[in-house]
Structure formats: C-alpha cells, structure tokens
Amino acid sequence: MSAAAARADAVFAALADPTRRGLIETLSRGGQASVSGLAKGLPISRQAVAKHLASLRAAELVSSERVGRTTVYELRPETLADAAEWIEMVGAEWDERLAALRKSLG
Amino acid sequence: MSAAAARADAVFAALADPTRRGLIETLSRGGQASVSGLAKGLPISRQAVAKHLASLRAAELVSSERVGRTTVYELRPETLADAAEWIEMVGAEWDERLAALRKSLG
DNA sequence: ACTATACGCAACCGTGAAGTTGCGTAATGG
C-alpha cells in the first residue's frame, strides 16, 4: 500500500467515528480546547475523549501542545483537505468514464 | 443524532476500509462490475468482497442490480459528494473563525 | 438432463476498537 493510501486509511478511519467528527466540529468553531473542556457535555469519560484525541492526532487531523497542566488541541485543516482530494479524484475518474462513454456512443 | 449525521456515519465508516476504497476506485474507472469480477485479483475470498459490497450498498455508495446469474454493481457518486460536503463545511467554519480572529485583533 | 458458474446465507473465529475503572504524577491555587 502506498504512503498516501496509508494516510487515507488513518484519516477516513478517524472520521468514521461520530464522536471524533463531533470533536472536529467543535474545534473548527472554537479554535482551541483542552481534553477536559472537550469532554464536558459529552456522555463519555475524559479518558475516552483522550483516546479519540490521540487517534485524531495520529491521523494528523489535530495538533496538541502541553501548556501548564492542560493539553491544548487544535484543528489541522490541511489533512482534511487530503481526504477531500481523494473523493474528488474518484469523482473525476467517474466523470471521465462517463464522458468517454458518451463519446463512444456518438 | 440527525439523519445527515447518521448518513455520514455509514459513509465515512465505509470509506475507512482500504479494500472498500479500492472497490470504489475500480468502479469509478470500470463503470460496472460483478462480485466475482471485483474479487478477481484481490487476495480475499469472493464472500469477503460480497460483504464489503453489501456495506457499500448500505451506505448508498454503490447500487446493485441482479442480471441473470450475476449481480452488477455501479458507483453512486452523489453519496461521495455528501461526504465531501461535510469536510468542506468544517473547513469553512474553520476559515470563518480565523477571519473573525483576525478582525478582533485589528 | 447435467455440469459448472455466480451468488446469498449462516455459522464461526480472531483481532482491534471503544469504553470503563484505577492509579500515578505534575502543575495550580489558596
């Protein structure tokens, strides 16, 4: 598997979980947040949220920095753009196929 | 959870698997294919491929039609577009936040 | 009519992922 495919693997797997997509949405609006801050209001434990953040970080969808006794997370939209690119690539190939088909049909 | 979110769930979960993304890419180039045709060349059994196709169908990423003794699968690019929309939505919110931040900083 | 093909269904197995609890530790605030 290519490096790009491996990256897509991690990114789409990360996006597959609704809790993680929720975290991403929150970060897209709020800018930065801590583990506890993100866990507030969610029906799962802080540790569970920390695990989700770890997988988001592994997929490079977020970055984290320790500041004092908190760890601040932030969105990395470039990686999201990579995922969108894969989708657009597939869509483009489909469109090409359709165009070729129409051409061959006269 | 909203209906749109439930849909995103199924779509991103379907895209998380590299075999399924491979099937989607094949269908985007080849147009249509049968179960056995898609299984040819893959290192897994026909049944495994059939299961992947079933989940792709459940996510409405492909459609299937029985013709004779084969089942023909085809890509449904509209659903892919939905996934791309979610990503773009998040990116847009991030951009808005950045713009607001720049404004507040004068 | 018989054989081979293409598929679906069901049972089963192993692994990883999501969740929990418990504990240890470093930074903050009074």
Next chain:
DNA sequence: CCATTACGCAACTTCACGGTTGCGTATAGT
C-alpha cells in the same frame, strides 16, 4: 504545604468487523 485539577498510562471487558468455510439455489452452457 496541601488540596485540587488536568493529565497520562495500563489493565480489563465488550462487541463489532473482517475474514473464513460450508452449504443451498438459481441461471447458463453443452
């Protein structure tokens, strides 16, 4: 200095997922 807060690490449970094999059935070809 002591209590509290915010984490990280580790062990454990549960369960869904990807894979397999076996079997039944309908269609196609000879």
